[in-house]
Amino acid sequence: MAVHIITEANRCLNCKKPMCQQGCPVHTPIPKIIQMFKNNQIMEAGEQLFANNPMSVVCSIVCNHEQQCAGHCVLGKKGTPVHFSSIETYISDTYLDRMEPVSAEKKSQKVAVIGAGPAGMTAAILLAQRGYGVTIFEWKDKIGGITQYGIPEFRLPKSILERYKKRMQELDIQIRPNTTIGAVLKIEDLLRDGYDAIFVGTGTWKARNLGIPGECLGNVHFGIDYLANSEEYNLGEKVAVIGMGNAAMDVARTALRNGARQVTLYARGKKVAASSHEMAYATLDGAVFEFGKAIQRITKEGPVFRQSIFDENDKVIGWEEEEELIPADSTIIAISQGPRRKLIRTTAGLEGSEKGLLLTDEDGMTTKEGVFAAGDVVTGSKTVVHAVAGAKAAVEGMIRYLEEKEKQQKMEEE
Numbered sequence: 001m002a003v004h005i006i007t008e009a010n011r012c013l014n015c016k017k018p019m020c021q022q023g024c025p026v027h028t029p030i031p032k033i034i035q036m037f038k039n040n041q042i043m044e045a046g047e048q049l050f051a052n053n054p055m056s057v058v059c060s061i062v063c064n065h066e067q068q069c070a071g072h073c074v075l076g077k078k079g080t081p082v083h084f085s086s087i088e089t090y091i092s093d094t095y096l097d098r099m100e101p102v103s104a105e106k107k108s109q110k111v112a113v114i115g116a117g118p119a120g121m122t123a124a125i126l127l128a129q130r131g132y133g134v135t136i137f138e139w140k141d142k143i144g145g146i147t148q149y150g151i152p153e154f155r156l157p158k159s160i161l162e163r164y165k166k167r168m169q170e171l172d173i174q175i176r177p178n179t180t181i182g183a184v185l186k187i188e189d190l191l192r193d194g195y196d197a198i199f200v201g202t203g204t205w206k207a208r209n210l211g212i213p214g215e216c217l218g219n220v221h222f223g224i225d226y227l228a229n230s231e232e233y234n235l236g237e238k239v240a241v242i243g244m245g246n247a248a249m250d251v252a253r254t255a256l257r258n259g260a261r262q263v264t265l266y267a268r269g270k271k272v273a274a275s276s277h278e279m280a281y282a283t284l285d286g287a288v289f290e291f292g293k294a295i296q297r298i299t300k301e302g303p304v305f306r307q308s309i310f311d312e313n314d315k316v317i318g319w320e321e322e323e324e325l326i327p328a329d330s331t332i333i334a335i336s337q338g339p340r341r342k343l344i345r346t347t348a349g350l351e352g353s354e355k356g357l358l359l360t361d362e363d364g365m366t367t368k369e370g371v372f373a374a375g376d377v378v379t380g381s382k383t384v385v386h387a388v389a390g391a392k393a394a395v396e397g398m399i400r401y402l403e404e405k406e407k408q409q410k411m412e413e414e
Contacts, residue, residue: 005086009034012082015074020084023072025389026053030069030084037087046095049088054125055118057096057164058147059385060088062156064246064275068385096163101170104131109196109402112137114181114343117145118384119201119375121164122391123398127199128171130399135195136173139180143168145203146376147384149228150247152254182342187350187371196405197398200358200366200373201391204337204381210242214298215333223251223334230254236329237261240303242295245273248334252287255332264326266293266305270314294319302328339377347371355380364394365401372398 012034020030028049036045049056065071065085073081110133113124120136121143128134142148144161168175181187190198207222209215219236223243226233227250239260241252244267252263263286270291272279279289292308294316303326306319339356351359351367357380358366358373365372374390376382 005090008083009038009087011075012084013074019072019074020069020082023068025068025383025385026059026392028052028056028069028084028088033091034082034084034087037091042091042094043098045091046099049092050095050099053385053388054122055384055388056088056092057160058118058156059388060085060092061160062147062151062383063385064383066275066277093160096160096167099167101129101167103129103171106133107131109133109406110135110194111197111199111398111402112181112190112195113199113201114187115139115145115201115203115375115377116143116175117201117203117375118147118387119203119377119391120145120199121168122388123199123201123374123395124173125168125171126392126395127398128168128173132402134171134173136175137179137181137185138175138177139202141177143175143177145201150224150250152227152230152250152257154253154257155250180342182340182346187343187347187368191370196370197402198371199391199394199398200343200371200377201375201387202339202343202377203387204339204376206338206340206356207333208336208338210295210333210335212295212297214303214331217298217300219300219330220298221330221332223247223332224337226251226332226334227254230258233258233330235260235332238302238327238329239263240326240328240331241265241334242303242331243267243273243334243336244279244289245334245336246275246278247337249274249278249282249287251332251334252282253285256285256287262288264288264290264328266290266295266303268292268294268308269316270310292316296323298331299325302326303331337376337381360394363397363400364390365397370401370405372401 014031018031033045069084070081075081113120113136116136116138124134207224239255241248255263293305294308296304305324308316309318311317341356344352349368358378372394374394375387
């Protein structure tokens with residue numbers, strides 16, 4: 001056990017009104033967990049963390065702690081906040097291997113989960129623990145979604161997801177990899193085959209394009225595609241990254257680890273969408289940042305920009321006429337992602353927003369009865385812990401729906 005973890009635990013003030021807990025999207029009972037840790041109740045603490053957030057190990061590593069738990073710690077107002085994430089990692093990582101998955105008495109009802117990302121994994125685990133038969137349909141070959149294919153190995157070891165898979169199989173969760181719902185199989189087929197409810201957690205996998213000339217060139221790529229299998233790309237020595245969000249930081253750091261000698265990130269304005277610690281890590285790895293660069297088009301030789309013009313509040317109010325070509329072997333566009341629309345196009349009654357995000361009510365049910373959804377496919381691209389929070393709420397709505405459905409079926413039989 002690292003000594004600094006014990007030191008961090010001893011720094012906790014055990015506040016009566018824990019702001020750290022309020023700052024966490026899933027309201028992890030942080031002071032309580034820390035006290036259990038100090039009392040050597042590791043397994044008990046791990047059990048509570050897992051019950052509150054099945055993706056606790058992952059969240060402890062990849063969460064934006066400076067805006068959540070650590071960012072709300074009262075000690076951070078005048079000094080250094082308690083870094084609960086390191087404590088949570090130790091507890092959750094230990095518990096994941098030692099836990100004995102226990103589910104309630106098996107129910108006759110079964111549910112389908114479309115997508116094995118953070119939202120889908122959370123829903124599947126919670127539903128299986130409540131006794132429902134769960135089958136996950138995942139369009140890729142491995143579980144994890146964005147945590148598997150969008151977060152680099154150096155940030156999140158993929159072995160953690162393999163350990164999750166074992167725990168899920170112990171809960172009798174069936175996993176069908178390489179199976180896209182909305183293609184050969186559709187939601188109506190799932191309902192036909194006896195699934196009593198469906199959870200959709202398909203995330204946002206459609207890269208957002210810039211709508212400028214040059215995006216189809218051979219040396220231009222999208223960040224979400226690059227991160228999914230970066231080893232297959234030959235970017236050259238000089239790489240330009242359009243965007244400054246967390247995904248763009250991952251792209252830059254991955255490119256530098258895969259042979260690029262010079263990686264520069266470009267933004268039209270002066271603000272950085274990524275967290276400060278992700279930007280700091282990218283800087284340490286050697287990435288360079290250029291602000292006030294408005295992309296115009298992309299050429300075989302590199303991207304072409306116009307210089308942004310700012311007002312006194314650093315708001316972009318225009319661009320200079322002169323264009324500037326910045327030589328680059330490859331250009332990667334990493335500005336955002338949106339949802340794929342296969343389910344909406346192939347499912348009667350399933351409606352989405354103008355952006356293709358699924359519309360849900362307060363119970364997490366979509367406009368299609370019995371079909372629930374949560375995570376990025378509902379909210380747009382957010383963090384892992386936000387997907388977990390959404391999935392937890394939707395699962396409660398699903399269970400209420402399933403219980404009412406079972407009650408009505410029994411009344412009809414009588």
